[in-house]
Amino acid sequence: MNIQNSPYLSAVQVPKNSSAVTGNYLPQSDGLSFEQILNQKAVVGGETGELKFSKHATSRLAERNISLSSEQLTRLKEGTDKASGKGIKEPLVLIDDLAFIVSTGSRTVITAMGSGTTEENIFTNIDGAVIN
Numbered sequence: 139m140n141i142q143n144s145p146y147l148s149a150v151q152v153p154k155n156s157s158a159v160t161g162n163y164l165p166q167s168d169g170l171s172f173e174q175i176l177n178q179k180a181v182v183g184g185e186t187g188e189l190k191f192s193k194h195a196t197s198r199l200a201e202r203n204i205s206l207s208s209e210q211l212t213r214l215k216e217g218t219d220k221a222s223g224k225g226i227k228e229p230l231v232l233i234d235d236l237a238f239i240v241s242t243g244s245r246t247v248i249t250a251m252g253s254g255t256t257e258e259n260i261f262t263n264i265d266g267a268v269i270n
Contacts, residue, residue, distance in 0.1 A: 187245050189215055195238075195247040204236060204252050217270035218242055226266035233270055237261070 189211075191199070199205070206214070213233050221229035222242040231238045235253035239261065240246065261267075 189218060189240070190244070190246045191250075192246050192248055195250050198250045202250070202252050204250055206236075210234065210236070213270045214238060214240075214247070217268040218245065220270070221266055221268050224266065226268075228264050228266075230261050230264045230267040231270060232267065239264060 210233050214231055217231035217233065218229070218240050221231065221240070227243060228239060228241055228248070231240055237251045239248045241248055
């Protein structure tokens with residue numbers, strides 16, 4: 139049998155009296171409970187995390203000559219946080235004369251529009267709106 143070198147042990151490589159068999163092979167967590175670790179990870183990637191811009195949103199910003207000030211970017215983050223707090227998954231966030239559709243789960247701006255960009259001012263595939 140050919141067992142390749144890997145950081146993971148196969149059933150053949152684990153000795154019968156090993157701690158890996160009893161489940162004690164998990165990395166130490168400095169005494170934190172699973173819930174505490176989960177909450178830490180949620181905060182790091184959740185509401186305090188930075189917003190990302192999808193490739194589509196980045197190209198829309200460029201072709202529509204939209205640039206965000208730091209104050210507008212802060213308001214966009216706040217609007218995303220508010221929507222996420224209310225359980226909205228894909229909100230329309232309105233800031234000044236700009237409109238953004240954001241995925242709150244991945245904290246990613248999906249698309250961006252300026253005033254007069256949409257022909258009929260119709261927004262689809264959203265489940266809420268935030269005017270910030």
